[in-house]
Each structure stands twice: as C-alpha cells, then as structure tokens.
Amino acid sequence: MDTPASRSVYVAPSLMAALDALDEGGAETAPFAGGTWIMRAPIRHEPLKSRYVAIGKIPELHAIKVEADVVEVGAAVTHAALAVALTELPEFDVLTAAASRSANPAIRGMATIGGNLATTAFAAADCVPALLCLDAEVEIASRNGRERTGLEQFLTMRSTLAPGRLLQRIIVPRRGRKTVHARLPLRQAGDYPTAIVCLAVSLDDVGDVQTARVAVGSVEPVARRWERLEATLVGHPLNAAWAAEAAAGLADEFTGRDSVEVPGWYRVRVLPGLVRRAIAALGS
Numbered sequence: 001m002d003t004p005a006s007r008s009v010y011v012a013p014s015l016m017a018a019l020d021a022l023d024e025g026g027a028e029t030a031p032f033a034g035g036t037w038i039m040r041a042p043i044r045h046e047p048l049k050s051r052y053v054a055i056g057k058i059p060e061l062h063a064i065k066v067e068a069d070v071v072e073v074g075a076a077v078t079h080a081a082l083a084v085a086l087t088e089l090p091e092f093d094v095l096t097a098a099a100s101r102s103a104n105p106a107i108r109g110m111a112t113i114g115g116n117l118a119t120t121a122f123a124a125a126d127c128v129p130a131l132l133c134l135d136a137e138v139e140i141a142s143r144n145g146r147e148r149t150g151l152e153q154f155l156t157m158r159s160t161l162a163p164g165r166l167l168q169r170i171i172v173p174r175r176g177r178k179t180v181h182a183r184l185p186l187r188q189a190g191d192y193p194t195a196i197v198c199l200a201v202s203l204d205d206v207g208d209v210q211t212a213r214v215a216v217g218s219v220e221p222v223a224r225r226w227e228r229l230e231a232t233l234v235g236h237p238l239n240a241a242w243a244a245e246a247a248a249g250l251a252d253e254f255t256g257r258d259s260v261e262v263p264g265w266y267r268v269r270v271l272p273g274l275v276r277r278a279i280a281a282l283g284s
C-alpha cells in the first residue's frame with residue numbers, strides 16, 4: 001500500500017536545512033508537519049508527494065512569543081500547545097477555543113497551526129476563521145528570505161505557493177478585543193464542524209460595537225470574512241437576537257459546500273444560530 005511511511009522522509013534539523021531540502025526537491029517535495037492531513041491522503045484517494053521534509057524538530061518553529069503588541073506563533077506549534085499558551089490572554093479566546101475544540105485530544109497533540117492554515121483542501125479548519133477575525137499575518141520563508149502577508153491574501157495563494165517555501169510564523173496583533181469561536185459539530189465532539197462563526201469586537205464607552213470582525217469557516221471551501229455583517233454590527237450594542245436576525249437577512253451571500261455528511265444549504269441555514277450563540281457569549 002502506498003502510504004506516507006513508504007515514501008522518503010527527511011527530518012530537517014534546522015530551518016535552513018528544511019528550506020534547502022524543499023528547494024532542491026521542487027514540486028515533488030512538501031513539508032510534513034503533524035501529518036494528520038497527509039497520513040489520510042490514501043483515504044481521500046489523493047496522490048502523495050514522493051518526498052517529505054519533516055519540520056517537527058526545528059526549535060524556532062515551536063516558539064510562541066507574547067509581546068506587548070503582538071503574539072508570534074511558530075508554524076509547528078500544535079493545537080494543544082497553542083491552547084495552553086493562550087489561556088491567560090482573554091483577547092485570544094477565539095483562538096484558544098479553536099485550538100482546543102478541533103478534532104480530539106490525540107489529534108490536537110499532533111496537528112500544527114501551520115498545517116491548519118496551509119492545507120488547501122481542508123474547508124473545516126478551526127484556526128483559519130479564528131485567525132481571520134484576529135487580523136493575523138503570516139511569514140513565509142524560502143532560501144531567498146522572508147515574506148510577510150495578510151492571512152486573507154495567503155489563503156488565496158496557498159495552493160500555488162512556489163516549491164521551496166514554508167509557512168514559518170503566524171503574527172497576531174494584540175488589540176484588547178472581545179473574541180469568541182462558535183462551532184457546530186455534526187455530532188457531540190471530535191468531529192468536523194458543519195459551520196464555524198468567529199467574532200472579534202471592540203466596544204465604545206457606551207457599549208456599542210466600535211469595530212467588528214466576523215469570519216465564517218466550513219461553509220464554503222475557504223473560510224472568509226463576513227464584511228456585510230461586520231458593517232451591520234458597528235454602532236449597535238451587542239444583542240444576540242437582533243444580530244441573528246441581521247445574519248439571517250445577509251446569509252444569502254454564502255454558497256454552502258455539499259459533502260457526504262451535510263448538504264450545502266444546511267451549512268448556510270445554521271449561520272444565524274451560530275451568530276446568536278457567539279454574540280450571547282460575548283455579552284456575558
């Protein structure tokens with residue numbers, strides 16, 4: 001059977017060694033992070049690369065730096081490690097929840113934040129909408145240097161990322177906002193989400209929404225911001241029922257993706273309920 005284990009895997013001892021190996025390997029070589037997506041390629045009937053560069057032993061890719069104005073997260077930080085590191089930072093509740101609710105504990109101990117953002121075909125990634133609503137940027141490394149870009153831009157280019165490039169870090173600004181992650185799993189837990197709504201808001205002196213970011217995941221093939229709902233929320237107090245009604249009026253801009261588990265229309269139908277739940281959690 002053709003499995004990742006039967007392919008050639010190079011365990012890179014340093015970032016430079018990884019970049020060299022990726023560059024030399026060209027299009028037939030890819031990074032191997034937690035392996036939770038790559039290992040299931042045969043189940044999805046997808047071809048494997050002929051060579052992988054394992055990046056899990058590179059120290060700087062495991063670093064989490066908390067500064068006064070920014071948090072930087074290395075691409076090989078696992079969901080579990082990220083959730084622990086951010087627990088004491090309430091402005092990142094959305095990301096802590098995303099990292100600690102995805103999949104199940106065994107997977108969370110392996111799956112990386114970089115893999116979550118880089119996996120092109122994975123519509124249900126929990127950290128992608130969380131980081132979109134936090135205005136995250138990513139740093140891409142290659143033999144020739146570093147390049148920084150917004151996460152929204154990265155999502156449009158990740159499938160055509162030139163060989164030899166590696167997502168190195170995620171950079172998240174600190175803005176003291178209230179944030180929340182609402183997800184609807186198919187069953188109770190340990191499951192891909194039907195839909196995800198992530199929110200980050202700042203409030204003015206009288207409690208009205210000053211800035212709003214809303215990001216939706218798992219509904220369409222790629223997570224994205226819900227800008228019309230963001231604009232609607234600004235200038236109003238947090239009111240879960242009102243926001244859900246507004247969301248119901250705006251949800252027709254989404255085209256839900258069909259899958260064997262859920263029809264596309266259902267993913268769109270549940271959005272107002274998730275908005276209601278998210279706003280109610282923020283208001284509490």
Ligand SMILES: Cc1cc2nc3c(=O)[nH]c(=O)nc-3n(C[C@H](O)[C@H](O)[C@H](O)COP(=O)(O)OP(=O)(O)OC[C@H]3O[C@@H](n4cnc5c(N)ncnc54)[C@H](O)[C@@H]3O)c2cc1C
Nearest residue numbers: 031033034035036037038102103112114115118125126167
């Ligand atoms: C049964 C199951 C259920 C899951 N459910 C969820 C869920 O509900 N929500 C959720 O968020 N996650 C879930 N996951 C985890 C999900 O697979 C990972 O979050 C992620 O998509 C893959 O991360 P990884 O580190 O395992 O990446 P890998 O499998 O190692 O790699 C995935 C892809 O990303 C590329 N890649 C990895 N790292 C980098 C990098 N630094 N730079 C450039 N490219 C890179 C690889 O080359 C490959 O193409 C689930 C996993 C399983 C097995």
